[in-house]
Amino acid sequence: MSDVLMTVPAEEAFASVAAQAVQGAGEAFGMPGPIGLALALASEEIIAFAARCGNKRHPVSLVCRDGRYRMVVELSIAAADFEPRFFNLPRQVSIDNEDDVKELGLLLTARAVDSFSLSVEGGELRMVLDKLRPYTTLPSGPLAASGTGAWSLQPVTTDHLARLCRIISCISGTPSFLLQPGRVIDMVEIGELAGCVAERSDGSIAGGILWAAGGDRVIEVHGPYLEPGANAAAEPLVEACLMALARSTTVGVICRNAGMDFPEHLFEPLGIHQNERVFYRELQEDMGALIWVDPGIEPFLAETYHRLGYARQMTRFVDNGQRIPSHSVIAVETLGDQGGAVLRPCLPGADVTNNVTSHRDHLAKAGLRWMVFEVDLGVGWQLSFVPGLLGSGFEPAYIIPNGGRGDLLMLRWLAPNGQ
Amino acid sequence: MMAALDLKRLVPGHVLGFEAYVPSKPDAELCRLYQVPHLHRLNNNENPLGPPFPAREVLSGLNPQIVSSYPSGDSWALRGKLAELWQVERDQIVIGNGANEVIGFVIKAFCGAGDNIVTADRTFAVAEWIARFSGVTPRLIPLLDYRFDVTGMVTAIDLRTKVLFICNPNNPTGTHLTTDELEDLLQRVDGRAIVVLDEAYAEYMEVSDFPDSRVLLERHPNLVVFRTFSKAWALAGLRIGYLVGGRDLVDAVRRTAIAYSINVIAQEAAMAALQDNGVHLRATREMVHSSRSLVSIAMQNLNVPTISHNGNFMMLKLPMGDTGAHRQLMRRGYMVRAMSDFRFPGWVRLSLSTPSVMGGFIGALSEILPRLSRVSEPS
Ligand SMILES: Cc1ncc(COP(=O)(O)O)c(C=O)c1O
Numbered sequence: 001m002s003d004v005l006m007t008v009p010a011e012e013a014f015a016s017v018a019a020q021a022v023q024g025a026g027e028a029f030g031m032p033g034p035i036g037l038a039l040a041l042a043s044e045e046i047i048a049f050a051a052r053c054g055n056k057r058h059p060v061s062l063v064c065r066d067g068r069y070r071m072v073v074e075l076s077i078a079a080a081d082f083e084p085r086f087f088n089l090p091r092q093v094s095i096d097n098e099d100d101v102k103e104l105g106l107l108l109t110a111r112a113v114d115s116f117s118l119s120v121e122g123g124e125l126r127m128v129l130d131k132l133r134p135y136t137t138l139p140s141g142p143l144a145a146s147g148t149g150a151w152s153l154q155p156v157t158t159d160h161l162a163r164l165c166r167i168i169s170c171i172s173g174t175p176s177f178l179l180q181p182g183r184v185i186d187m188v189e190i191g192e193l194a195g196c197v198a199e200r201s202d203g204s205i206a207g208g209i210l211w212a213a214g215g216d217r218v219i220e221v222h223g224p225y226l227e228p229g230a231n232a233a234a235e236p237l238v239e240a241c242l243m244a245l246a247r248s249t250t251v252g253v254i255c256r257n258a259g260m261d262f263p264e265h266l267f268e269p270l271g272i273h274q275n276e277r278v279f280y281r282e283l284q285e286d287m288g289a290l291i292w293v294d295p296g297i298e299p300f301l302a303e304t305y306h307r308l309g310y311a312r313q314m315t316r317f318v319d320n321g322q323r324i325p326s327h328s329v330i331a332v333e334t335l336g337d338q339g340g341a342v343l344r345p346c347l348p349g350a351d352v353t354n355n356v357t358s359h360r361d362h363l364a365k366a367g368l369r370w371m372v373f374e375v376d377l378g379v380g381w382q383l384s385f386v387p388g389l390l391g392s393g394f395e396p397a398y399i400i401p402n403g404g405r406g407d408l409l410m411l412r413w414l415a416p417n418g419q
Numbered sequence: 420m421m422a423a424l425d426l427k428r429l430v431p432g433h434v435l436g437f438e439a440y441v442p443s444k445p446d447a448e449l450c451r452l453y454q455v456p457h458l459h460r461l462n463n464n465e466n467p468l469g470p471p472f473p474a475r476e477v478l479s480g481l482n483p484q485i486v487s488s489y490p491s492g493d494s495w496a497l498r499g500k501l502a503e504l505w506q507v508e509r510d511q512i513v514i515g516n517g518a519n520e521v522i523g524f525v526i527k528a529f530c531g532a533g534d535n536i537v538t539a540d541r542t543f544a545v546a547e548w549i550a551r552f553s554g555v556t557p558r559l560i561p562l563l564d565y566r567f568d569v570t571g572m573v574t575a576i577d578l579r580t581k582v583l584f585i586c587n588p589n590n591p592t593g594t595h596l597t598t599d600e601l602e603d604l605l606q607r608v609d610g611r612a613i614v615v616l617d618e619a620y621a622e623y624m625e626v627s628d629f630p631d632s633r634v635l636l637e638r639h640p641n642l643v644v645f646r647t648f649s650k651a652w653a654l655a656g657l658r659i660g661y662l663v664g665g666r667d668l669v670d671a672v673r674r675t676a677i678a679y680s681i682n683v684i685a686q687e688a689a690m691a692a693l694q695d696n697g698v699h700l701r702a703t704r705e706m707v708h709s710s711r712s713l714v715s716i717a718m719q720n721l722n723v724p725t726i727s728h729n730g731n732f733m734m735l736k737l738p739m740g741d742t743g744a745h746r747q748l749m750r751r752g753y754m755v756r757a758m759s760d761f762r763f764p765g766w767v768r769l770s771l772s773t774p775s776v777m778g779g780f781i782g783a784l785s786e787i788l789p790r791l792s793r794v795s796e797p798s
Pocket residue numbers: 463464516517518519520543586590617619620646647648649655658659660
């Protein structure tokens with residue numbers, strides 16, 4: 001691993017030191033100049049922000065990572081001496097007030113990179129920034145079958161990928177990164193994507209399927225993508241993916257971009273993500289579970305669990321009046337290329353409703369068109385966010401069974417038309 | 420406060436990376452969660468007829484006083500009885516807390532970190548699991564036509580290969596290696612590795628070319644055979660199984676065997692079960708026969724492909740996800756095994772129970788077949 005690690009004091013004067021190092025790391029990784037520069041500026045902004053809000057003596061740790069198709073910078077700061085509310089991306093300030101523009105640092109930072117995530121875990125504030133390397137994108141166009149004859153299933157190799165991406169480019173609604181063969185090859189080579197193809201004896205391929213290979217509990221599957229007339233390969237390709245993931249830490253696969261060859265009958269429809277249908281296939285038997293609910297989502301959950309056959313004993317989460325911090329914290333992951341964000345509860349607090357609304361407003365003003373808020377139904381306090389979410393226009397969209405400690409409930413907000 | 424456990428340092432990587440097996444919850448809990456009055460367990464290949472008559476008698480006449488003393492630490496009497504049956508010496512037998520425990524004994528006895536075992540990709544998984552969390556590499560040879568691939572397995576052997584695991588008949592496909600095929604395999608292994616023959620379902624075999632492991636044991640000192648009292652003998656709840664092998668081989672295994680791990684009731688009941696005069700096994704086989712033909716015909720009518728050979732189970736290929744079907748069947752009081760985890764996505768394994776239970780299962784399955792295929796529209 002060629003990670004670059006460094007620690008600087010959280011002081012304005014050191015922000016530029018870190019920035020120079022990040023830029024230097026980008027060059028050493030062989031990243032195009034603008035990538036290192038964008039991350040350097042963003043890191044500088046974060047350290048300066050930390051200096052303004054916290055105890056200056058606290059060190060900030062930085063790790064720069066060569067992700068081949070992207071460069072990643074992770075910053076962590078001990079959370080102890082900060083007011084938790086400072087970690088909320090929008091902070092409690094008005095976006096229209098000129099004086100507060102300075103305090104929008106983190107939000108602007110988030111928009112300057114391709115994805116940004118902020119979370120508080122184990123007494124540490126962690127921010128992860130990533131910036132993608134540019135690749136050439138394939139134009140879409142009609143596709144003819146490249147061969148005929150029998151095929152057999154083979155693990156994907158880089159040789160197959162250019163052709164597979166060409167097949168993918170002819171299918172509408174596929175994630176844009178799959179139209180960049182260079183990026184897909186890089187992702188397979190570093191083990192972030194795995195896949196399987198239906199290969200003919202002459203080396204041509206009838207189609208393929210790709211999946212995230214990180215070993216997460218729930219992983220994203222892309223495909224199957226097939227040449228015209230190769231529909232018979234759809235089911236075997238899905239099964240090859242499921243076989244490759246059997247007896248692993250992965251409990252299920254999810255598809256948020258089902259193309260025309262997607263064999264829906266092998267999956268269960270969960271609901272709608274941003275605009276696209278979400279399908280799920282569980283890899284392990286579900287033995288039933290206890291989950292926390294809020295009355296506002298109970299009917300949705302009851303209908304969903306009944307439809308999918310999940311046995312869930314629902315217990316209402318009630319606020320017993322115990323002392324909770326005055327300020328809640330929400331983790332945000334902005335997905336620049338998709339124009340949206342995923343939000344997750346980090347800490348409960350008395351201000352959840354205001355905090356949710358403030359996140360929604362600020363992220364919407366920053367140009368994001370959709371947000372998904374993820375609530376883990378296996379973690380009681382996370383339910384305290386639900387009334388605020390429902391009141392702010394978030395609607396229950398779907399569950400991901402066993403996606404967290406319990407099932408994950410995804411609540412969705414879409415910008416009103418024209419925004 | 421004490422410092423948090425540094426598990427990354429304390430737990431070896433091969434254990435840290437292993438996903439623990441989660442057994443199903445107890446019936447009462449499942450009935451409550453799935454809101455069914457009764458659950459038919461058709462997922463573990465148990466025998467619904469219950470233990471043989473002599474074992475029942477022993478169990479019902481047990482004097483509670485016996486549990487205050489330790490049992491025989493090496494199941495001395497039971498090994499004597501089995502030695503008679505197998506026509507071997509008592510020391511050629513090791514009893515385990517289920518056949519699962521003897522799988523562990525064998526891997527511990529022969530494999531060190533960096534060694535490998537060779538088995539199939541789609542077979543009973545416990546050997547693969549024990550190998551993984553012991554730092555031993557499982558080499559998984561794909562089944563050919565749902566059968567163990569003898570050539571593939573032999574070719575996979577190298578200097579670090581210590582054990583070949585063959586499940587005969589195979590769980591879950593029910594296919595078997597014939598006497599000739601097994602002889603051929605043993606010849607080609609030529610003593611380079613231990614060959615385990617897991618015969619958990621041997622009592623169900625009625626084909627003439629099924630190997631007589633007693634004869635093979637006489638000729639191959641690297642062969643070891645596993646048997647269990649959990650399946651046809653219907654003593655699964657007592658946890659007792661055993662291995663038989665050549666003297667030297669078993670001598671090595673005994674070093675890693677846990678003394679006193681088989682409780683006194685299990686030893687007594689297993690001894691008694693062996694007194695059965697054939698009535699129990701005959702009734703068990705008859706039940707399996709009738710249920711297999713009942714289910715086979717029903718599956719043909721429902722257009723559900725099957726893999727059905729030997730053993731008290733069948734595989735059904737459903738036109739939907741197996742885990743989803745598992746849930747929908749649970750809601751109707753039938754618990755099958757979803758086979759994605761056995762690398763058979765889309766298949767469920769059904770334990771053959773009494774014909775009346777099978778009738779109920781067929782009804783439940785017919786309900787979910789159109790039902791699940793209808794749910795392909797977004798909500
Ligand atoms: C092939 C095979 N071997 C061994 C076992 C384990 O048997 P026991 O209950 O004796 O541990 C089973 C149980 O499912 C099995 O199917």
